Amino acid sequence: MSPAQVSRQHNPLRDPRDKRLPKIAGPCGLVMFGVTGDLATKKLMPAIYDLANRGLLPPGFSLVGFARRDWSEQDFGKIVHDAVKAHARTPFREEVWRNLAEGFRFVPGTFDDPAAFDLLAETVADLDASRGTGGNHAFYLSIPPGSFSTVCEQLQRSGLSEPSRGSWRRVVIEKPFGHDLASARQLNAVVEGVFPPDAVFRIDHYLGKETVQNLLALRFANQMFEPIWNANYVDHVQITMAEDIGIGGRAGYYDGIGAARDVIQNHLLQLLALTAMEEPVSFRADHLRAEKEKVLSAVRIPKDLARATARGQYAEGWQGGEQVVGYLQEKGVASGSTTETYAAVRLEIDTRRWAGVPFYLRTGKRLGKRVTEIAVVLKRAPHLPFNDTATEELGQNAIVIRVQPDEGVTIRFGSKVPGNQMEVRDVTMDFGYGRAFTESSPEAYERLILDVLLGEPPLFPRHEEVELSWQILDPIEDYWARQSRRLDQYASGGWGPRCADELMARDGREWRIP
Structure with a gap:
């Protein structure tokens, strides 16, 4: 087998069944802490809907919100609905929304409330039975780093961090990962004291x-x-x-x-x-x-x-x-x-x-x-075999990778200006994603949330x-x-x-x- 074949065989970003098809998450659910924040409403909730709309989430996918709010599950559903309507990348489809919303649950409580986490554990167990999530759950901590320790301890105490045989539990944490080396090490010790390293997904959306x-x-x-x-x-x-x-x-x-x-x-x-x-x-x-x-x-x-x-x-x-x-x-x-x-x-x-x-x-x-x-x-x-005046407007060649907002690559190089004289000037050759491909690029959080649910850690x-x-x-x-x-x-x-x-x-x- 050639090195190229070996690389393709082990590339985790490729579905071995069909190179053209993306991977689809298996039975699972997501528990989101910090559902009232801007990140959840502007990025995370719309990304979950977009994944469902693209057919990349399982039919029984469930989303549990946890927050210090006196909300019913209908209230939580309205929050998600409004976030999706305002910020989703893909068109709103009623049948997709209805199926997704059937898996919504809400648990009120504070991070230091054991009873709230016991109720969360009961909710997760009920979803395993009613939605077929199979014991597979990711906990998204869209909360200040100062609360990580409390939440992780509660997840451990309530048994939520411990998967049953054949299932998985994962935790997702957003930056900042500490404010210096000492605090980063302390944070890592806290999180990895509850979840094994392979179950910890640190989000850098870039x-x-x-x-x-x-x-x-x-x-x-x-x-x-x-x-x-x-x-x-x-x-x-x-x-x-x-x-x-x-x-x-x-x-x-x-x-x-x-x-x-x-x-x-x-x-x-x-x-x-x-x-x-x-x-x-x-x-x-x-x-x-x-x-x-x-x-x-x-x-x-x-x-x-x-x-x-x-x-x-x-x-x-x-x-x-x-x-x-x-x-x-x-x-x-x-x-x-x-x-x-x-x-x-x-x-x-x-x-x-x-x-x-x-x-x-x-x-x-x-x-x-x-x-x-x-x-x-x-x-x-x-060496430039030209007169100084011929290249006075010539800069340095450059390869520029544009990450946002106009995603693409520009190459800058020198070219002769049309005319009788030899004059060299900078020109650019441009590749743009929006012009080169008919497929639209998914949002970063779509890709990252799907990778968490798939257990794909390269990013x-x-x-x-x-x-x-x-x-x-x-x-x-x-x-x-x-x-x-x-x-x-x-x-x-x-x-x-x-x-x-x-x-x-x-x-x-x-x-x-x-």
């Missing part, structure tokens, strides 16, 4: 995005990219997640957390690992994780953090034709807060492939546009990756915490503080404007 997964296909399915994906040809890599919104009503969560903990520690370092990792033996979860962990272990933090990091806060300004307030004027933000809304870092990876290639990571709120991208910027050609980071990411960020956060000067301000609608531009200018480079 890993469920189609374009992030396409990064693996781009690199390893095409001969044209991999030979140049190294320090011999790559000048530097920029990984950007820019948002055009402020913190909204999230001051209680965001103030004290900041852009680096909120985005760099998880999303951007995961994108860095996928961009820089070696080819895995297969797409099995353990093989993918092994390669990502090697990259994160090899990340080198610069000694001079004053020159290799930048941060700032958005000030008032104009965005989208509207005047907006600055971060310090946002409701709920502490006066004189030193929480950054923009963060940028320069990292290097001490491997043979990437030695000497800087990776620039940046994220910020109230920037010029909403965009997430990975830009692999190539070195200039060693979920294990605690080793989480801890390695904190080992990278903690020294940077410690350095920032010792700084007494006021954070640099940047105008809303711009592209960040001046210190971020200076970070790049020291290396003779500049940020891409997406």
